Amino acid sequence: MYAGPVQDLIDELGRLPGIGPKSAQRIAFHLLKLPAQDAVRLSRAIDEMKARITFCSRCFNVSEGDECELCADPRRDTHVVCVVEEPKDIVAVERTGEYHGRYHVLQGAISPIEGVGPDQLKVRELVARLEPEGITEVILCTNPNIEGEATAMYLARLLRPLGLAVTRIASGLPVGGDLEYADELTLGRALEGRRRLE
Amino acid sequence: MRLQRLWLTDFRGYAAAELEPAPGLTAVVGANGQGKTNLLEAVAWLATLSSFRGAPDDALVRVGADEAVVRAEVVADAPARADVGPGGSEGPGGTGRLVLLEALIRANGRDQVLVNRQKLRRARDLLGSLRVTVFSPDDLALVKGGPGERRRLLDEALVSLAVKHDALRGDLERVLRQRGTLLRQAGGRATPEVTATLDVWDAKLAELGEATGRARAALVDRLRPATSAAYDQVATASASVTLTYDPAWRRCDGGLGAALAAARAEDLRRGVSTVGPHRDELELVIDGLPARTHASQGEQRSLALALRLATHAVVTDVTGSSPVLLLDDVFSELDPDRSHALLAHLPPGQALLTTAGPLPEGAAPGLVVRVAGGRIVDGGAPGAVAAGAGTGVV
Ligand SMILES: Nc1ncnc2c1ncn2[C@@H]1O[C@H](COP(=O)(O)OP(=O)(O)O)[C@@H](O)[C@H]1O
Ligand SMILES: [Mg+2]
Ligand SMILES: [Zn+2]
Numbered sequence: 001m002y003a004g005p006v007q008d009l010i011d012e013l014g015r016l017p018g019i020g021p022k023s024a025q026r027i028a029f030h031l032l033k034l035p036a037q038d039a040v041r042l043s044r045a046i047d048e049m050k051a052r053i054t055f056c057s058r059c060f061n062v063s064e065g066d067e068c069e070l071c072a073d074p075r076r077d078t079h080v081v082c083v084v085e086e087p088k089d090i091v092a093v094e095r096t097g098e099y100h101g102r103y104h105v106l107q108g109a110i111s112p113i114e115g116v117g118p119d120q121l122k123v124r125e126l127v128a129r130l131e132p133e134g135i136t137e138v139i140l141c142t143n144p145n146i147e148g149e150a151t152a153m154y155l156a157r158l159l160r161p162l163g164l165a166v167t168r169i170a171s172g173l174p175v176g177g178d179l180e181y182a183d184e185l186t187l188g189r190a191l192e193g194r195r196r197l198e
Numbered sequence: 199m200r201l202q203r204l205w206l207t208d209f210r211g212y213a214a215a216e217l218e219p220a221p222g223l224t225a226v227v228g229a230n231g232q233g234k235t236n237l238l239e240a241v242a243w244l245a246t247l248s249s250f251r252g253a254p255d256d257a258l259v260r261v262g263a264d265e266a267v268v269r270a271e272v273v274a275d276a277p278a279r280a281d282v283g284p285g286g287s288e289g290p291g292g293t294g295r296l297v298l299l300e301a302l303i304r305a306n307g308r309d310q311v312l313v314n315r316q317k318l319r320r321a322r323d324l325l326g327s328l329r330v331t332v333f334s335p336d337d338l339a340l341v342k343g344g345p346g347e348r349r350r351l352l353d354e355a356l357v358s359l360a361v362k363h364d365a366l367r368g369d370l371e372r373v374l375r376q377r378g379t380l381l382r383q384a385g386g387r388a389t390p391e392v393t394a395t396l397d398v399w400d401a402k403l404a405e406l407g408e409a410t411g412r413a414r415a416a417l418v419d420r421l422r423p424a425t426s427a428a429y430d431q432v433a434t435a436s437a438s439v440t441l442t443y444d445p446a447w448r449r450c451d452g453g454l455g456a457a458l459a460a461a462r463a464e465d466l467r468r469g470v471s472t473v474g475p476h477r478d479e480l481e482l483v484i485d486g487l488p489a490r491t492h493a494s495q496g497e498q499r500s501l502a503l504a505l506r507l508a509t510h511a512v513v514t515d516v517t518g519s520s521p522v523l524l525l526d527d528v529f530s531e532l533d534p535d536r537s538h539a540l541l542a543h544l545p546p547g548q549a550l551l552t553t554a555g556p557l558p559e560g561a562a563p564g565l566v567v568r569v570a571g572g573r574i575v576d577g578g579a580p581g582a583v584a585a586g587a588g589t590g591v592v
Contacts, residue, residue: 022306110395110398111376112376112377112379112380112383112395113375113376113379115383117380117391117395118391118394118395119391146369146372146373146376146402147376149402150376150398150399150402153398153401153402154394154395154398157394157397157398158394
């Protein structure tokens with residue numbers, strides 16, 4: 001235990017994802033040694049982000065206004081929606097340059113361990129978008145882990161009866177990965193999901 | 199598969215040690231508490247990424263050090279392919295490929311693993327580079343302990359057979375945790391949301407559970423004759439040994455999915471998953487009687503050893519390469535007849551054994567390594583720093 005404000009900061013940092021008690025302590029003492037203006041710059045960046053950035057009212061991506069840039073872009077195909085867990089996944093899909101539809105950010109995945117069920121996700125909001133936006137295809141782009149797979153399965157069962165085309169991304173090998181050291185499961189799935197080269 | 203050379207830095211009591219095991223049998227000798235088991239533990243860690251004593255990583259790092267390093271040169275039996283991996287080279291004799299494995303074991307759990315000096319993205323990707331079969335006095339629990347011990351025997355053998363089983367096991371455990379948590383959270387009430395989510399976990403559990411059941415059943419079919427044969431070799435009296443893996447859910451029409459549906463109400467009421475591969479039993483029977491409750495202590499020891507040797511034989515057979523056999527302190531538990539029988543029937547390939555007492559009659563190790571006070575005092579690698587200090591007993 002340290003003097004009040006230091007301990008408060010350690011506790012706050014320790015709540016962040018991927019930061020354990022030891023890292024929290026190290027960061028706190030680093031900040032303590034920082035010149036005042038550097039520390040203020042960091043806290044102002046956090047303030048600014050919280051004040052100016054919200055979530056898009058349509059797709060729940062991060063957004064500076066009510067609607068995010070992607071939803072506001074008239075060139076995007078409004079009939080297709082790609083469902084992802086987090087805003088950072090949009091960045092990953094956008095980098096491919098292969099996708100031109102809209103997105104929907106669930107803000108997580110089904111995980112009872114973390115207290116997250118469908119009600120804690122933006123699932124109802126997704127269903128509400130379908131008709132007004134004339135969505136005909138939903139691509140489930142959740143992570144290829146247990147929780148992401150379960151979420152995709154849940155959504156597929158929910159959406160298919162509504163007469164939509166529901167697809168799931170094929171899980172394959174990371175490009176640039178070394179086939180020899182690729183784990184067998186990934187390699188196996190990639191083989192199962194293989195397709196003919198045109 | 200052969201361990202050609204082993205280096206330890208700050209592993210357990212070893213500040214630095216270097217060892218060049220014999221191609222056949224190596225005996226590690228020394229008084230109790232000197233570091234015999236620690237040597238085998240280091241080898242096994244490279245093969246399984248865990249301690250066979252169940253010790254957490256921070257217990258493996260020498261007190262006062264930040265990380266332990268275990269490095270090994272392993273010669274694979276398979277002939278080298280044209281496209282050997284980065285830095286791959288031919289082993290001595292031109293057969294088998296020489297692979298350098300390195301593990302940095304950190305007290306904080308952020309382990310780092312390298313193959314031929316290339317960092318692996320995940321430590322798990324090391325699995326399969328080295329395979330071991332471990333037999334230790336604790337293995338009596340295979341026969342006397344609960345069903346979990348026997349499931350672990352099967353599941354660990356499956357990972358040795360094919361690395362994909364490690365991911366299957368991890369996924370299955372995760373699904374069971376998620377499903378169990380959901381059942382507890384539901385508090386006995388099947389709301390539409392609980393039902394819809396439970397359906398998804400059931401589908402996942404059915405898929406992974408069926409795969410696990412199929413793999414276990416196929417393994418037990420191979421282990422059955424192998425265990426019988428091994429038992430006849432190590433036991434002092436002949437007996438009929440049977441292994442049965444036949445969980446009720448596998449006999450259910452519609453498989454695990456149907457069994458889960460049938461158990462849904464009960465699962466919700468009790469807040470646990472009452473059906474599935476996590477409840478499976480591998481029944482062991484000697485001369486018609488359950489080994490756990492009816493066999494003598496001697497019979498139980500023979501059966502535990504026979505199960506390990508059978509696993510070793512099956513893995514050797516399926517992979518075409520024999521794992522390194524690690525026998526920790528086995529003679530303290532086996533009577534002279536069984537010890538003798540074990541040595542007489544040691545499977546071909548490489549083996550390392552430890553003993554605090556004298557070697558049983560008839561043991562002819564290719565190398566005797568003497569350890570004392572966390573140092574290899576005799577029989578270490580030629581020219582190694584650790585062994586250079588002297589050849590006498592400290
Ligand atoms: N993390 C560690 N740091 C330093 N010494 C250790 C550590 N873990 C175990 N040891 C030492 O190793 C000894 C046990 O070695 P072990 O190989 O189990 O003995 P044995 O020769 O009886 O098999 C203990 O006496 C202890 O002093
Ligand atoms: Mg020991
Ligand atoms: Zn948007």
